[in-house]
Amino acid sequence: MPPLDAYISDQALDQLLAVAQFEDLGPTNLDATSALFIDENTTAEAKVVARQPGTVAGLALLPAIIERYDPNVTLQSVALDGARVEPGDAVAVFSGSLRSVLMLERVALNFLGHLSGVATHTAAFADRIAHTSAKVYDTRKTLPGLRGLQKYAVACGGGGTHRMGLYDAVLVKDNHLAHVPIAEWTDALRAMADRARSEIEGLKFVMVEVDTLEQLAQVLPAGVDLVLLDNMPPDVLRQAVDMRNQTAPGVQLEASGGVTLDSVVAIAESGVDRISVGALTHSSINLDLGLDIEPVAS
Numbered sequence: 001m002p003p004l005d006a007y008i009s010d011q012a013l014d015q016l017l018a019v020a021q022f023e024d025l026g027p028t029n030l031d032a033t034s035a036l037f038i039d040e041n042t043t044a045e046a047k048v049v050a051r052q053p054g055t056v057a058g059l060a061l062l063p064a065i066i067e068r069y070d071p072n073v074t075l076q077s078v079a080l081d082g083a084r085v086e087p088g089d090a091v092a093v094f095s096g097s098l099r100s101v102l103m104l105e106r107v108a109l110n111f112l113g114h115l116s117g118v119a120t121h122t123a124a125f126a127d128r129i130a131h132t133s134a135k136v137y138d139t140r141k142t143l144p145g146l147r148g149l150q151k152y153a154v155a156c157g158g159g160g161t162h163r164m165g166l167y168d169a170v171l172v173k174d175n176h177l178a179h180v181p182i183a184e185w186t187d188a189l190r191a192m193a194d195r196a197r198s199e200i201e202g203l204k205f206v207m208v209e210v211d212t213l214e215q216l217a218q219v220l221p222a223g224v225d226l227v228l229l230d231n232m233p234p235d236v237l238r239q240a241v242d243m244r245n246q247t248a249p250g251v252q253l254e255a256s257g258g259v260t261l262d263s264v265v266a267i268a269e270s271g272v273d274r275i276s277v278g279a280l281t282h283s284s285i286n287l288d289l290g291l292d293i294e295p296v297a298s
Contacts, residue, residue, distance in 0.1 A: 001082045002155055004060040008148030013061070016145055017068050020107045034099045044098040044293050046105070048112065050085040051288035055123040057081045057156035058115035058149070059092055065108050070100035082119070082156040091289070098293070105291050114146075115153040116287035122157025122280050124261060129268035134275055136264070137162045137254070141278035150281045162276060169204040170196045171228070174211070182218055189222035207254070216240055220248040229272065231257035237270035 004013075025031060050056070059081050066073045073096035078089075085091060091112075094101050125136040137160040142150045151161050163169035172189065180188050193206045208219045209228040213236065219227050220243065229240055237255055244253055254274035255267050267275055 001060075001080070002152075004152060007152040007155075007161075010064075012148065013064055014068070016149075017061075017064060017107070019145075020110075021068055024107060025103065031099065031103045034102045038099050038102070040097070040099060042098045043096060044101055046094040046101045046291050046293040047090045048092040048094075048108070049290055049292050050089045050091060051087055051290055053084070053086050054116055054120035054287040055157050056083050056085050056091050056112070056116045056287070056289075057119035057153040058112040060152075061111050061115075061149075062092055062108060065104055065111075066094075069104040069107075070097060072096055073100050073104070081152075082158075084123075094291075101291075101293065109289055109291060111149070112289050113286040114284075115149060115156070116289065117284040118150055118153035118281055119157035120287050121284040122154045122159040125264055125275075125277060125280070126158035128261060128264050129275070132265075132268040134268035134272055135160050136280070137274050137276045138280050139256075139276050139278040140165065141282045143281075154280050157280075159280060160274065163204055168202060170200070170206045172206075172208045174209060182215065185215070185218035186222045189219060189224060193223050213239060213243065216243060217247075220244060220251060224251065226252045226254055226274070228254050228256055228276070234266040234270045237267060237272055241271035 056079055059077060059079065062075055066075055073094055076093040076095070078093060079085065079091040083091070122136065129136065138151050138154040139162055140147070147164070151164070155161055163171065170192070172192070177185065189208060196203055196206050205225040207226040207228055208222070208224050209230050210216045210219055211230040211232070216227060216229070227244075229237060232240065232255065240253060244251055252273040254276055255270070255272045256276040259267060259275055259277045259279070264275060264277075
């Protein structure tokens with residue numbers, strides 16, 4: 001797995017955890033129930049356990065969560081992000097103050113459940129197309145504040161990372177080209193690509209979206225890195241791949257638009273290089289993980 005800090009900085013993660021902590025414990029940093037019901041000297045061992053099969057993601061956050069809530073709690077990592085788990089598998093163990101463990105429990109499980117759900121959904125897509133050369137990619141259809149973590153979870157599930165935002169790559173869509181006659185696309189896009197590579201520091205790629213083969217014919221000679229094939233059925237995708245192979249074999253083709261687990265195999269078998277799926281981040285279901293606590297001493 002890539003390091004977590006390739007997707008979210010330590011500062012951004014700390015800010016996110018601060019929001020999570022404040023909305024749960026309020027301005028007085030209080031777990032009212034635990035304060036009333038549990039002796040402050042009671043310690044416990046608590047295992048994070050999978051309740052259903054899936055691919056785990058978010059374990060890399062646990063040290064930062066512990067640091068924010070109680071640095072005296074210890075963590076034993078039983079699994080790594082990206083691991084496949086079965087019901088009953090423990091993925092991490094907390095040891096320390098029972099009050100502290102209960103205070104961080106829900107925040108930890110919320111992150112783990114959501115990110116593991118994204119990873120599990122991604123893994124299902126990746127498994128379906130493993131016999132092809134295509135790879136599934138994420139999109140910008142993420143929750144504000146969680147983009148880096150959701151994209152990290154996609155990577156944990158075997159997916160690829162698309163652009164992080166509007167700043168690190170160029171993706172020319174239909175609205176960008178609405179004012180340009182199609183006969184002028186090639187020259188206009190070539191000039192734009194040259195400018196992008198000279199002016200944008202850290203540019204990941206230059207990509208253009210098309211939804212017809214006529215448009216593709218204008219884009220392939222323009223010197224771009226990737227072409228996004230929007231909402232094309234598999235038979236048209238195969239024609240697009242043939243066109244690319246004949247005229248611009250160095251350009252990668254990405255299929256997108258309403259991709260599902262039922263449709264992804266036919267899309268991948270068309271010969272495209274990449275398949276972007278917004279549902280990886282906007283429609284994944286939480287993976288069920290729970291915390292099993294065993295008191296140690298009081």
